[in-house]
Amino acid sequence: MFDLKAAVAKADYVTFLTGAGVSTPSGIPDYRSKGGLYAHEASPEYLLSHDNLIAHPANFHQFVTESLYYPDAKPNVIHEKMAAISNAKGAIVTQNIDNLHQAAGAKNVVPFHGSLYRVYCRKCHQTVPYQTYLKTDRHDVDGGQLRPDVVLYGEGLDEANINAAVTAVRRADLIVICGTSLKVAPFSLLINERRPEAQVVVVNTERLALPFQYEMIQADAETVFADL
Ligand SMILES: [Zn+2]
Known part of the structure; x- marks a missing residue:
């Protein structure tokens, strides 16, 4: 199997591209599966x-409060190892809106789709604690609608996030894709920004058919990252 530990040690800059599979070991299901309810x-x-x-x-x-919020979830070994590596020499670009990369201490995180734990009022744009939102979607000050700062279907991405994500991918000589099938655009398009010489590694339990050259580590991500 491909030696990820050696590749990480050798790399100058490691960018992780992550998705729901990184958080499932923390007890956060992909909302698509829970959405089945x-x-x-x-x-x-x-x-x-x-x-x-x-x-x-x-x-x-x-739907959002019952299916997406897991405030008691804790980062797992994948979040922890990614935090240590990216804090030393790299970045994490995540589709996850659960804040677990940040909770693990990662400082260079691009929350591509925003965060559930930042909630603001659509009327006055003031932020409120997410705990308030779990109880009501009305701002007590002005009756405005509260919402989490996540990118919904039909909404555009934050430009600063796009720029930070592109910068992170362009800078990397090692890109590790984990917990995502890399099917959902525009996140899936970020890989096209990589340097021609950058090495790409995919950690996933199932084989992916991605239209570029990469090393496949077909294994449980928790096991792979525990060994790093
Ligand atoms: Zn308000």
Whole structure:
């Protein structure tokens, strides 16, 4: 099997591209699977859309608070090792909105899709603690709608996040893709920004068919990262 430990030791700059699979060992399911509970109502894509936020605020609030928030979840060994490596020489670009990379102490994280733990009022833009949002989606000051600072379907990405993510990928001589099938654009397009000589490694339990050259580590990510 490919020696990730040696590759990390040799690299000047390591950028991790991560997705839901990094957080499942922390007990956070991919919302798409949990969204199955709501399949009779609407797809998770609709439930998590800007249209739903506006048209059905109560439905949106219920789905988000019941299915996405896991405030007691703790970072696992994948988050911990990625934090140590990226703090020394690299960055983490994540699709996850659960804050666990940051909770593990990672300082150079690009939350590509935002964070559930930053909540603001759509009317006055003031931020409120996420704990408030778990109880109500109304701002007590002005009655405005509260929402988490995450990118919903139908919304654009934060430009500063895009720039930071592209910079992280361009800078890396080693890119490690973990916990994501890299199918969802625009996140999946970030890899196209890599240097021609950058080495790409994929850690995943299932083989992926990605349209570029990479080293495949077909194994459980927790096991792989525990050994780093
Ligand atoms: Zn307000």
